[in-house]
Amino acid sequence: MEENAIEQWIEQGKLLLRQAWQKIVDITMWFAKETEKAELDADPGVAMVLALGLTFLLGSACWAASIAQARRHSIWLHFTLGLLLPWVYPLVILFAMDIKGEKEMLAKLEADKRAQEEREAERQRNIAMLKPQEEEPKPDASGGWKRSYFEQIARDRDGKPAGPWDVKFNGVVLRIVRIVEAQDQLVVVEQLDDRGQTSRLRIPYAKIEAWQDAE
Structure with missing residues (x-):
């Protein structure tokens, strides 16, 4: 079950990163077209820095969002926090964030287990009460000892x-x-x-x- 959750988290992370990269490409293309329309000379170095910066920020945000989604927390809240605290925040929640509802689920399972054990103990007590008592051994009917x-x-x-x-x-x-x-x-x-x-x-x-x- 844990391995399936990890695989699902990896696939979701890949999907979010692909979506983020597509957004970066779209923004870069839009920026290039607008620069061309305004007949401005675009500095390739600046464009590269902008693209890398956006990749850095959105990659952090998407990673935080994918971790939150895998652990049943709000995606957009943690996407925003991952954007504001790039790469630091995702690393923190990777090790610190619990699965939402896990404690309640474990507590319920433990309570169900205890209830089942109590029912079984009660059943065994009832069986013991209904079981006929074994007769005490008696000497031979003739009065002798055997x-x-x-x-x-x-x-x-x-x-x-x-x-x-x-x-x-x-x-x-x-x-x-x-x-x-x-x-x-x-x-x-x-x-x-x-x-x-x-x-x-x-x-x-x-x-x-x-x-x-x-x-």
Whole structure:
């Protein structure tokens, strides 16, 4: 998009310069004819200086106008300023002039993007609210404990280790902080003792009296 704008600006500049040069030629021819009618001796040097001066001024004005047009500003205002400040003014606006309406357009695009992100976030929240809640894993219906049950509760929905739990085992309540591994006949866990230290323990399923989330 930027390259197309530059090419368009170059073509417009060429067109304005051609038009300016044609005006200079017309003025020079008119001046020559009027001099001939008045039977005055025209100094070729003076004519050349006039032609070059007009070229210098109009070239500056046309360049300023083409820059202004490419950036959506008033052509004639900047044509006049380019005429009054030859070549200095076009160079200044070449680097300093913004595209008219660009800031507003960028602000609108940013606002639209934020609104779209908010709509998407709201949609995801609605989907999450309507999604059926996953059933909590339960022990086997026969009242026993199975390997599959402990494999399910070992990690949370994000895949991180779950816990802690309060487990009644051989008449003693233990604080279990992590399920290490569920095997066919027993579960390997880490327990937390009264001193705040952890140790591994192998608990047979048949000896588990109760297993619940820690309070």
